[in-house]
Amino acid sequence: MKSIRRRLTRELLLVALVLLGGGWVAFFLAARTELIEQFDATLRARALTLTTLAVREGGHLRLEAADRLGRDFSLARPRDFFEIWDAGGAPVLRSDSLEGADLHPPASSSNRGVIWDLELPRGRGGRALAVYFQPRIEGERTGPAGDGGRALLAVAGTREGLDEALTELQAIAAAGGILLLAAILWGVPRVLRRGLRPLDDLARQVSGIGADSLALRVDVAGLPAELRPIAGRLNELLARLEASFERERRFSADLAHELRTPIAELRSLAECALKWPDAREPSTDRDVLASARHMEMLVTQLLALARGEQGQVQARLVKSRLDEAVREAWAPFAARASARSLQLGLELPPVSAAVDPFILRSILNNLFDNAVDYTPAGGDIRVSVEAAAGNGARLRLANTVDAFEVADLPLLFDRFWRKEAARSGQQHLGLGLPLARTYALAMGWSLSAALEPAPSRLVFTLENSR
Amino acid sequence: MRVLVVEDSSRLQRTLGAALRKSGYVVDVAGDGTEGLWLAESHPYDVIVLDVMLPGRDGLSVLAELRRQRKQVHVLLLTARDTIADRVQGLQAGADDYLVKPFALDELLARVQALCRRAYGTKQPRLKIADLEVDPQARRVQRGGRAVELTAREYLLLEYLARRQGEVVSRSEIEEHIYDGQVDPMSNVVDSAVCGLRKKLGPSPLIHTRRGLGYVLEEAPALAPS
Numbered sequence A: 001m002k003s004i005r006r007r008l009t010r011e012l013l014l015v016a017l018v019l020l021g022g023g024w025v026a027f028f029l030a031a032r033t034e035l036i037e038q039f040d041a042t043l044r045a046r047a048l049t050l051t052t053l054a055v056r057e058g059g060h061l062r063l064e065a066a067d068r069l070g071r072d073f074s075l076a077r078p079r080d081f082f083e084i085w086d087a088g089g090a091p092v093l094r095s096d097s098l099e100g101a102d103l104h105p106p107a108s109s110s111n112r113g114v115i116w117d118l119e120l121p122r123g124r125g126g127r128a129l130a131v132y133f134q135p136r137i138e139g140e141r142t143g144p145a146g147d148g149g150r151a152l153l154a155v156a157g158t159r160e161g162l163d164e165a166l167t168e169l170q171a172i173a174a175a176g177g178i179l180l181l182a183a184i185l186w187g188v189p190r191v192l193r194r195g196l197r198p199l200d201d202l203a204r205q206v207s208g209i210g211a212d213s214l215a216l217r218v219d220v221a222g223l224p225a226e227l228r229p230i231a232g233r234l235n236e237l238l239a240r241l242e243a244s245f246e247r248e249r250r251f252s253a254d255l256a257h258e259l260r261t262p263i264a265e266l267r268s269l270a271e272c273a274l275k276w277p278d279a280r281e282p283s284t285d286r287d288v289l290a291s292a293r294h295m296e297m298l299v300t301q302l303l304a305l306a307r308g309e310q311g312q313v314q315a316r317l318v319k320s321r322l323d324e325a326v327r328e329a330w331a332p333f334a335a336r337a338s339a340r341s342l343q344l345g346l347e348l349p350p351v352s353a354a355v356d357p358f359i360l361r362s363i364l365n366n367l368f369d370n371a372v373d374y375t376p377a378g379g380d381i382r383v384s385v386e387a388a389a390g391n392g393a394r395l396r397l398a399n400t401v402d403a404f405e406v407a408d409l410p411l412l413f414d415r416f417w418r419k420e421a422a423r424s425g426q427q428h429l430g431l432g433l434p435l436a437r438t439y440a441l442a443m444g445w446s447l448s449a450a451l452e453p454a455p456s457r458l459v460f461t462l463e464n465s466r
Numbered sequence B: 001m002r003v004l005v006v007e008d009s010s011r012l013q014r015t016l017g018a019a020l021r022k023s024g025y026v027v028d029v030a031g032d033g034t035e036g037l038w039l040a041e042s043h044p045y046d047v048i049v050l051d052v053m054l055p056g057r058d059g060l061s062v063l064a065e066l067r068r069q070r071k072q073v074h075v076l077l078l079t080a081r082d083t084i085a086d087r088v089q090g091l092q093a094g095a096d097d098y099l100v101k102p103f104a105l106d107e108l109l110a111r112v113q114a115l116c117r118r119a120y121g122t123k124q125p126r127l128k129i130a131d132l133e134v135d136p137q138a139r140r141v142q143r144g145g146r147a148v149e150l151t152a153r154e155y156l157l158l159e160y161l162a163r164r165q166g167e168v169v170s171r172s173e174i175e176e177h178i179y180d181g182q183v184d185p186m187s188n189v190v191d192s193a194v195c196g197l198r199k200k201l202g203p204s205p206l207i208h209t210r211r212g213l214g215y216v217l218e219e220a221p222a223l224a225p226s
Helices: A004-053 A067-072 A162-195 A197-207 A228-275 A283-311 A320-340 A359-373 A408-412 A430-440 B010-022 B033-040 B059-068 B085-091 B105-119 B152-162 B171-180 B191-203
Strands: A054-057 A060-064 A079-083 A091-094 A114-120 A126-135 A149-160 A318-321 A345-349 A353-354 A380-387 A393-400 A448-450 A459-463 B002-006 B026-030 B049-052 B074-079 B097-100 B127-129 B132-135 B140-143 B207-210 B214-217
Touching: A004 A054, A004 A079, A004 A114, A004 A126, A004 A149, A004 A162, A060 A067, A114 A149, A114 B191, A126 A162, A149 B171, A162 A197, A197 A228, A228 A283, A228 B010, A228 B105, A283 A430, A283 B010, A283 B214, A318 A359, A318 B132, A318 B214, A320 A345, A320 A353, A320 A359, A320 A393, A320 B105, A353 A359, A353 A380, A353 A459, A353 B074, A359 A430, A359 A459, A359 B074, A408 A448, A430 A448, B002 B010, B002 B033, B002 B171, B010 B105, B010 B191, B033 B049, B033 B059, B049 B105, B059 B074, B059 B085, B059 B207, B074 B105, B132 B152, B140 B214, B152 B171, B152 B191, B152 B214, B171 B191, B171 B214
Parallel strands: A345 A380, B002 B026, B002 B049, B049 B074, B074 B097
Antiparallel strands: A054 A060, A079 A091, A079 A149, A114 A126, A126 A149, A318 A353, A380 A393, A393 A459, A448 A459, B127 B132, B132 B140, B207 B214
């Protein structure tokens, strides 16, 4: 399994090692170059001193202040060396410290000077500078003596000090590198662990959420800004999941409840008939049939709802007159409404819309059935249709209610929901409205409900905005 | 024994009423919580079979109101709700028993009978007074090992007196429990029934008249009040 921490650790270590290793090597090389340049500068300074002090006198070269120079280049201080050759290449002067040996200047020696590494007497390593110069003529303060008087000077010094300094630098670089490496190996995982702690916390919180604890939410306040959108979306998803689970749980419980009562009726009727066969009531068979029909209606509506929710209801839309459809659908309910002294208000101007006539009739049947049964006796039912924007249409059904509350609105389209807790012995199964909404969606329409105050009216709006 | 059935399913209400009547109970029925509460407040039922989900007023609310009024009537909750939480809630609300739909009719009858026994403080399935034995389950009566043939009404009267053996039972109590409370107060229907029952039970009378108070079923003759 891929791990962000492992990947980050690996890549951060690699980057840190490359950057710090490269920096360290660059630092070492710069320090080494600086040390060598300092050494070379010393050689040049000595060469300058010697060329300034070199004097040609009567065809011979000599050095002024030879005593002091002799001390600097004596055997007693075998770290500094020089040798001077005349224009013909014959050695004319050399320091005592050379002990008679030659410095062997390279052929490429020039007026600008050439620096090279060499082996000094007693097998010691050294570094030398060879430069052509024009010695002064005795008695003249300045001025060249002509090309024929040119001489070659080689100045050398042992590399022991330089090599010691370079070795020390290498040791320091190596020790520092090891310490740095250890620090990186120790520090990077810890820094990452601390940095990724909010992610771990989030993972821990999320792993604690299961099907039985969907009410839990991720604590967004304690999370860094990068994780908040994720946690926020997660919480929204959990809320939707919880609502969905709760709806399914309620549906299962409701379905069981809806089936238990007619089954109890059938079972009791059968057991009664078996227990007292001689005293069989004439109403028994009618009751058995009524219970069977009740269950049949339940199953039929549930199947219709399931098919609608699975998108298996195919609407065949045709241009139809909405007002006429309402009049036709209302006709069978008129007698029941009249028996309950319900006042009907119709506002039906000619409005055409693309509908599936059979589906629309089912929706209207459900809405009217509810309105006729649930409007308080003496209340009113108002139905209106109107054209909406584009080629859309809107149907509005409002009926007075007495115990309906705003809090009931979100539950209105839930399966098996009825305002009255008691469900048995009624014609309404609590499936009509969810079925009507599913049918409306199948036609590409929407069905919504709202509550109007004073007097309280439940308003259903069936509309198509296309 | 008088039982009230409060059930909003008319079919189930009819079936339960018929089954309980055939089992020898006097039965009243109600289709909603409000009517059920009114009946329960108005009559001394031995057992109430109460549906939980009722129109008007739900069963738990009816039960809570009865217990608030300190009614000691035994209540069997009958409901389609089967979760443990629902059962616990029902029992904690003061129910004596709980039965989930669908149920076996015999089980319901047995539970109602058990609640009736509890209503009269006995756990014995058979009622015995001297050599008289009443079997409520089989609705049979024996005296001295000999079967006694009784009409349904006589049996109900004997069972009621037997359940309250040793207690003085007033005529109005008998009317309430045996005759649905529909008896004319001036009629002597209770006295006639007691007289008929005495004859069928034979010599050595067990049902004694307590003049001005009612009747008592017991072995030894009750002493007249001084």
